[in-house]
Amino acid sequence: MSNDADTRKLVGRRGFLKGAAVAPAAMAVSAPELADAQTRVAVQAAAAASAGATAVPAPTPEQVARETSATPPQTPTPTVKVPGSDLMVEVLKRLGVEFCTSNPGSSFEALQESLVNYGDKPNTMPEFITCLHEETAVDMATGYGKAEGKPMVALLHGTLGLQHASMAIYQAYYGGVPMVIIAGRDDGFIQAHTANDMAAMVRSFTKWDAHPKTLPEALDVLQEAYRQAITAPTGPVVVILDTEIQKAEGAGVAIPTYRPPVIPGIDAATAERLAARLLAAKNPRLSVGKLRTPEGVKNAVKLAELVGASTATQSTSGPMSFPNRHPACGPGADTAYDFTLGLESGPADVAMMGPTIASIAALRDKMGVAFGGLRASPAPTTAPGGGGSKIGEKIDIDAEASLPALIAVVEKAMTPARRRAIADRVAKNAAANQKATVEGVHKALEAKRVGWNNSPVSLGRIYAELAPLIENEDWCLASPTAFSGSHHRDLWNHDKPYSYLGPQPAGGIGYGAGASAGAGLAARERKRIVINIQTDGDMNFAPGVLWTEAHHGLPVLSIMHNNRAWHQELMFLEFMAGARGRGTDRAHIGSTLRDPFIDYKKMAEAYGVAGEGPITDPNELAAAFKRGIASVKAGKPYLIDVITQPR
Amino acid sequence: MTLSSKLAIVFLALAAAFAGGASAQTAGDPARGKTLYFDHGCYGCHGYQGQTGARNLVGTNSPIIAKPEVFLFFLRQRGNFLPMIPSTAMPRFSEKALPDPQALDIYAYIKTFKLDAPDVASIPVMGQIEASAARAYQAGR
Ligand SMILES: Cc1ncc(C[n+]2csc(CCOP(=O)(O)OP(=O)(O)O)c2C)c(N)n1
Ligand SMILES: [Mg+2]
Secondary structure: OOHHHHHHHHHOHHHHHHHHHOOOHHHOOOHHHHHHHHHHHHHHHHHHHHOOOOOOOOOOHHHHHHHOOOOOOOOOOOOOOOEHHHHHHHHHHHHOOOEEEEOOOHHHHHHHHHHHHOOOOOOOOOEEEEOOOHHHHHHHHHHHHHHHOOOOEEEEEHHHHHHHHHHHHHHHHHHOOOEEEEEEEOOOOOHHHOOOOHHHHHHHHOOEEEOOOOHHHHHHHHHHHHHHHHOOOOOEEEEEEEHHHHOOEOOOOOOOOOOOOOOOOOOHHHHHHHHHHHHHOOOEEEEEOOOOOHHHHHHHHHHHHHHOOEEEOOOOOOOOOOOOOOOOEOOOOOOOOOEEEEEOOOOEEEEEOOOOOHHHHHHHOOOOOOOOOOOOOOOOOOOOOOOOOOEEEEEOOOHHHHHHHHHHHHHHHOOHHHHHHHHHHHHHHHHHHHHHHHHHHHHHHHHHOOOOOOOOEOHHHHHHHHHHHHOOOOEEEOOOOHHHOOOHHHHOOOOOOOOEOOOOOOOOOOOHHHHHHHHHHHHHHHOOEEEEEEEHHHHOOOOOHHHHHHHOOOOEEEEEEEOOEOHHHHHHHHHHHHHOOOOOOOOOOOOEOOOOOOOHHHHHHHOOOEEEEEEOOHHHHHHHHHHHHHHHHOOOOEEEEEEEOOO | OOHHHHHHHHHHHHHHHHOOOOOOOOOOOHHHHHHHHHHOOOHHHHOOOOOOOOOOOOOOOOHHHOOHHHHHHHHHHOOOOOOOOOOOOOOOOOOOOOOHHHHHHHHHHHOOOOOOOOOHHHOHHHHHHHHHHHOOOOOOO
C-alpha cells in the first residue's frame, strides 16, 4: 500500500472523528465538517513535517493545535513523484472518454485534482462536468451514452453519491446504456461515506464492478470496466477507487495497452447461409431494432442497400436504428416478404439477437430482488428486445458484430445480373416508401390540425412548428416524448442514430432533463443541437441541471410541456375516484403543480439560462423557437415555457 | 364488431328513444359548466377546448353528446369496476358525485365548443412538412 496510506494512519484521522462523535448533540450536524477541516489541516501538517520522507511521525498535540487554529497551513510537500490518479486520467484519455460528470467529493479529491490539472491539455478528455446532483451526473451519462453508443464517466462520492445516483443507474441498467461509474472510497475519513463492499449498494442493477487493491490493478480495471460497458449486453459498470490508490506513487507504473473487446459475431458458415437467403429472396426485408453504435446503423443501411431489402425501423422510438425516411425504410413495393432478417428485432424468419441485460440480471442480482421485467421467465415466449413472437430462428449473437462478415459475403457473391435485379427492386421500394411517407405525414397532419389554435397550446402544434425550423439542423431529440404525444414520430425525419433517444428506460421521472443535458455534451462537441420537450414534473426533480447547461455551454433547447401537473397520475386518480363513485373533483390534490404555478423562465434565469414565456398563444411559438435555436447554435442553452394542453 | 362500435349503436338507439319526448331536464348554464368542467377534471382527458387528449368532444357527431339525456345516461352507466392496472379511461360519474344539474351545466358548456381545425392546406407550416416529406432523401443530411 502507498506511503500516503501510512501517512494517514499516522495522523490518526479516526481519532478526530471519534472526537467529533462525542461532541454535544446540538453540534452533531456540523461535526463531520469540523472533523473534515481538522483532519485536512492535520494531514497537511504531517506532510509538511515529513518533508518528503516516506514514513512520518504523528503530529504532536501542539502541532495539531497550531494547525487547526486560524493560522494558514504551510504548503505541503508532494509525497509522490507521479500521482497515481494522473495515470488513471491517462487511461481515460487513451480510451477516448470525453466527459466526467460529477459533484465534488473528498473521496476522489486526488482524482479530481488530476482531472483538472494533469496532462498537456488539462481538463479535456475527460472534461470535468459539474453537476448539482448525482442523479443528474448519471442521467447525463445516459443521455450521452444513448446518443453516442459509448461510455463516459460519472464520478460519485462514496456511499452518498452512489445512493443519490441510484435511480439513474437503475434506469441506465434497464436501458443497457454503457457508462463507467467511478465511486471514490476513503476508509480513513468520514465513516458514513464508506463501506467495505461499496458497489454492493448498486450491484443488483449494474453490469459489472470491481474494487482494485493496487494502482496497477486499478489501471487494468478501468480498461476492463470500459470493455465491459461496451460489450453486449452493454450497461453501467462500477469501479471503486480508494483514495490510497489515487494518491499512490505512480512513478514506474506502466499504462497497460488497451485491448478492445472481441464481441463475437456470426461464424463464416452462418454468414454464407444468411447471405444466400438474402440474395435468393425476391423480396427480402430487414427488421432493424436497436443496435449498439452508429457503426452498426451504418452497416445496417449498407446491407439493406446491397441486397435491396425494404426495412422496418425503431428509429422513431429510440436511438441506434435505421433512418426512417431512407428510401429502403417502409413497407416497400410488395408486403409479401419472402425472407426477413432481424437485426436485434423481429418478427423475422431469422433474427440475430445479442444478449440483453435481462440475460445477466439473475446472475448480478445478489439480493434476489428480481426486478420486474428482468425476472427470468420460466419459458420465454417472446424474444428479448421487443421483437415480438414471430421469430422463426433466433441466433443468439450480437447483430452489429455480425454485420461486417455478412456484408463481406454478400459483396463477394454479387453478380451483374443480381445487381440489376436489386437496382430494380430498390427503385420500386423507394417509390413505394416515399408514397407511404407522404401519405403517412398527410394523415398525421389531418389529425394534428384539430385544436391548432387552442390555448393552452396543443402538443401537436409544438412538434409541427418545430419541424421546418430544425429540418436543416443536425438535431437530437433527447427527452422522452410519450407524455407530449410523440408527434415527432410521424412529422420528423429521424435520419441519425441519435435522432430520438427514447423513453425513460425504467419509466423513472426526473430523467429527461438530465438526459438532455448529457446529449448536450455530445452535441456541443459535434455542432449539433438538442431538443428537449421538457415536462414540468420531470423538470422539478433536479432543476439544477440548468446551471450545468449554462456553465458548460450546452446547446440544449428546452421547451416546457407545462401542463402544471404530474398529469399522468392525475388521470389515473380521476378514473380511480370515478370507479369508487366519489367524483373527480379532488383528484388534483397531490397530482397538480398549482397554487402557486412555477415560473420556468425565472427558474432558468436563476440558473443562468436565457428563457422566455409563459407562452399561451400558439402563434407566438415559431418566433420563440427561432430565437431558441439561434441561441443554442451559439452555444447557449435556452428555455421556452409553454402552457400546454394536458395531453 | 368492436366494443366501441357496439356502444355507438346502443347510444344511437338511446338517442332515438329520447327523440321527440319533451326534455325533463332544464337546460344547463354554460358559464357554470365551464368552472365545473375544470373542477371535475374533464379537461384532463378531453383538453380545455374538448379537442385534444383521449377523445374529442367536438366535431365527432357522437350520439352521446347529441342529447342531454344520453349524455347523462353515459356518465352514470360507466362501469364501477376497480381497475387492476391504472386506467385513463372515462371515469364513472355517479349522481352523488356529479348531480344532474351540474352535469347539465357541463353539457351546456361542452356544446359551446367550436371545432378549431383549419385545413391542412391553409397552414403554412403543414405545407412545409409535406414538402419536406416529399423531398428525396439525402444521406447524412
Ligand atoms: C421517480 C418517479 N416518481 C414517480 C413516478 C410516477 N409518475 C409517473 S408519470 C408521473 C407524472 C409525470 O409528470 P410530468 O413529467 O409533468 O409529465 P405529465 O404526465 O404531466 O405530462 C409520475 C409522477 C415515476 N414514474 N417515477
Ligand atoms: Mg406535467
